[in-house]
Amino acid sequence: MAQAETPVAPSAPAPLAPVRVYRHRLPTRIWHWVNAVTLLILLMSGLMIFNAHPRLYWGEYGANNDPAWLVIGSTPDTGYLRIGSLRLETTGVLGRWTNAEGVEKTRAFPGWATIPTSYNLADGRRWHLFFAWVLSIGLALFMLWTAFGGHLKKDLHVRRAQWSPRHIWHDIKQHARLRFPKGEAAARYNILQKLSYIGVIFVLLPLMVATGLTMSPGINAGAPWLLDVFGGRQSARSIHFIVAWALVVFFFVHIAMVLLAGPVNEIRSMVSGWFRLPPERKDGA
Amino acid sequence: MSEFVMPRRQLIARAGGLAATLPLLSACDAINDAPAVRKILSMGEEMNRASHRALIDRDALAREFTRADLSLIFRANGTRLPAGAAYAAHAAGGFADWRVAVTGLVARPLSLSLADIRSMPQRTQITRHDCVEGWSAIGQWTGVQLSRILTAAGVKDSARYIVFRCADRIGDALYYESCDMVDARHPQTIMAWALNDAVVPIANGAPLRLRIERQLGYKHAKYVTGIEAVASLDGIGAGKGGYWEDRIDYEWYAGI
Numbered sequence: 001m002a003q004a005e006t007p008v009a010p011s012a013p014a015p016l017a018p019v020r021v022y023r024h025r026l027p028t029r030i031w032h033w034v035n036a037v038t039l040l041i042l043l044m045s046g047l048m049i050f051n052a053h054p055r056l057y058w059g060e061y062g063a064n065n066d067p068a069w070l071v072i073g074s075t076p077d078t079g080y081l082r083i084g085s086l087r088l089e090t091t092g093v094l095g096r097w098t099n100a101e102g103v104e105k106t107r108a109f110p111g112w113a114t115i116p117t118s119y120n121l122a123d124g125r126r127w128h129l130f131f132a133w134v135l136s137i138g139l140a141l142f143m144l145w146t147a148f149g150g151h152l153k154k155d156l157h158v159r160r161a162q163w164s165p166r167h168i169w170h171d172i173k174q175h176a177r178l179r180f181p182k183g184e185a186a187a188r189y190n191i192l193q194k195l196s197y198i199g200v201i202f203v204l205l206p207l208m209v210a211t212g213l214t215m216s217p218g219i220n221a222g223a224p225w226l227l228d229v230f231g232g233r234q235s236a237r238s239i240h241f242i243v244a245w246a247l248v249v250f251f252f253v254h255i256a257m258v259l260l261a262g263p264v265n266e267i268r269s270m271v272s273g274w275f276r277l278p279p280e281r282k283d284g285a
Numbered sequence: 286m287s288e289f290v291m292p293r294r295q296l297i298a299r300a301g302g303l304a305a306t307l308p309l310l311s312a313c314d315a316i317n318d319a320p321a322v323r324k325i326l327s328m329g330e331e332m333n334r335a336s337h338r339a340l341i342d343r344d345a346l347a348r349e350f351t352r353a354d355l356s357l358i359f360r361a362n363g364t365r366l367p368a369g370a371a372y373a374a375h376a377a378g379g380f381a382d383w384r385v386a387v388t389g390l391v392a393r394p395l396s397l398s399l400a401d402i403r404s405m406p407q408r409t410q411i412t413r414h415d416c417v418e419g420w421s422a423i424g425q426w427t428g429v430q431l432s433r434i435l436t437a438a439g440v441k442d443s444a445r446y447i448v449f450r451c452a453d454r455i456g457d458a459l460y461y462e463s464c465d466m467v468d469a470r471h472p473q474t475i476m477a478w479a480l481n482d483a484v485v486p487i488a489n490g491a492p493l494r495l496r497i498e499r500q501l502g503y504k505h506a507k508y509v510t511g512i513e514a515v516a517s518l519d520g521i522g523a524g525k526g527g528y529w530e531d532r533i534d535y536e537w538y539a540g541i
Contacts, residue, residue, distance in 0.1 A: 049419065052418040052419055053416070060350070060354060060421065060423060061354075061413060061422050061423045062420060062421060063356065063416075063420040063421065063422050064360060064420065065358040066356070066357070100311075111310065115313065116313065116314050116317040117310045118314075120533070121417065122529075122533045122534045122535045122536075123317055123534065125417070125535075125536065126323070126327065126330075126534070127317075129329040129330065129333060129536075129541060130325070130326045130327075130329030133332055215415075215541075216540060216541035217347060217415050217499050217540060217541075218333075218499045218500070218540025218541055219337070220347060220348060221341060221345040221347045222337070222340060222341030222342065222345050233415065234421055237419060
């Protein structure tokens with residue numbers, strides 16, 4: 001194994017039992033698991049709603065005769081995704097696919113990715129608009145708790161030293177080499193974790209709620225400024241779609257990190273709150 | 286050079302693989318169809334309606350645009366041409382004999398011609414039409430405020446909903462819609478006879494359609510033949526307040 005780049009602090013003899021730290025308080029754990037379910041349902045029912053009109057526009061209006069920047073469509077024998085002038089053949093997955101009964105369909109997203117599995121806009125909306133409440137109420141409470149309950153100050157606050165480009169670059173390199181913090185350092189979030197959690201809690205999820213509300217003609221009457229913030233209803237719909245996929249990307253990176261960092265310990269800590277510190281590396285020892 | 290098109294055989298093979306996921310998918314759909322689940326999910330609609338009514342001023346206006354913002358083509362959806370000889374005859378005659386019956390819980394039932402409607406004070410508004418499917422179109426609508434018709438008919442205090450009867454039949458039944466008195470009396474709720482300075486095209490609901498600007502497109506009843514004030518939606522259609530509400534469980538409150 002390569003030499004450690006930074007000298008390892010002389011450590012006490014390894015204790016017999018692993019050191020346990022109380023890492024996640026109850027609100028974090030509840031919110032985490034409620035969101036895991038809620039966001040999956042919102043994504044899958046959202047894809048059903050998208051299937052009703054698989055075209056995205058910029059501006060206030062947009063319908064079939066208007067130029068779309070993203071289209072999922074089909075030809076007589078293929079399915080395709082078009083983004084701007086880039087056109088990808090997606091037969092079998094997007095635009096033209098075969099359902100569980102073996103019947104060929106020409107909806108945008110396939111049945112295994114939507115709620116419900118076969119086209120039903122009304123039911124997709126029922127799921128989406130109920131769980132939108134679950135997300136919004138949970139997010140509002142969690143943002144308040146994070147900001148005023150000490151979570152932000154204690155866990156997510158980025159220390160001055162962490163902002164240095166050298167520190168961030170070092171952390172990126174460590175992640176790329178899959179060298180995760182051990183010992184005491186593992187008890188705290190690193191800079192990349194802090195930035196991604198702050199980004200999800202205070203940027204991406206609020207953007208989902210706000211762009212969702214901007215698509216409501218009722219809310220538009222009460223808060224027309226939302227239309228100006230996002231550049232119109234169809235722009236809000238496009239941003240809603242893009243940010244949803246940004247959350248999907250976060251999800252996959254999140255899962256990859258959990259698997260690489262030790263899935264049992266990580267998942268257990270999000271259930272019980274207690275995290276076992278991985279023992280210090282024995283580099284150079 | 287061969288195009289990247291999946292051969293049919295491969296598609297079928299993939300379908301076979303998917304069949305293995307069939308139990309999982311049908312379990313998901315069983316949850317979707319469970320009455321208890323549907324009841325819980327429907328709470329979302331009630332929360333939307335109640336919060337909109339509580340937080341949004343009852344007369345708050347939908348945004349009005351300028352002529353520069355108009356859609357080049359205003360998309361038509363749903364019925365584009367009502368079937369039947371009666372409607373065809375009306376269309377051939379320029380809808381000169383079209384009547385809108387104002388009935389139900391009113392002191393003075395009315396039968397309005399288009400000339401009657403055009404002789405009342407008019408409102409013109411350039412608004413955005415949002416289909417439940419996700420698309421939007423901006424158009425300029427001219428018509429009479431529904432509140433003026435309701436006042437002319439002397440709508441009673443016991444009326445809680447306004448039902449809109451339509452001339453287009455989809456499958457087994459005539460289209461209909463309904464709204465509460467807040468939206469019925471909203472300043473932008475009009476019975477429109479003109480779109481973009483011309484009479485409303487048949488595909489968009491000639492000769493008269495509802496504009497109910499704070500709700501989605503399926504609430505905007507087309508080909509309106511009747512305006513009925515009622516105390517309850519029970520006994521009208523399947524009792525859910527609209528054609529699609531009755532059949533596929535679209536939300537009655539479509540403000541979101």
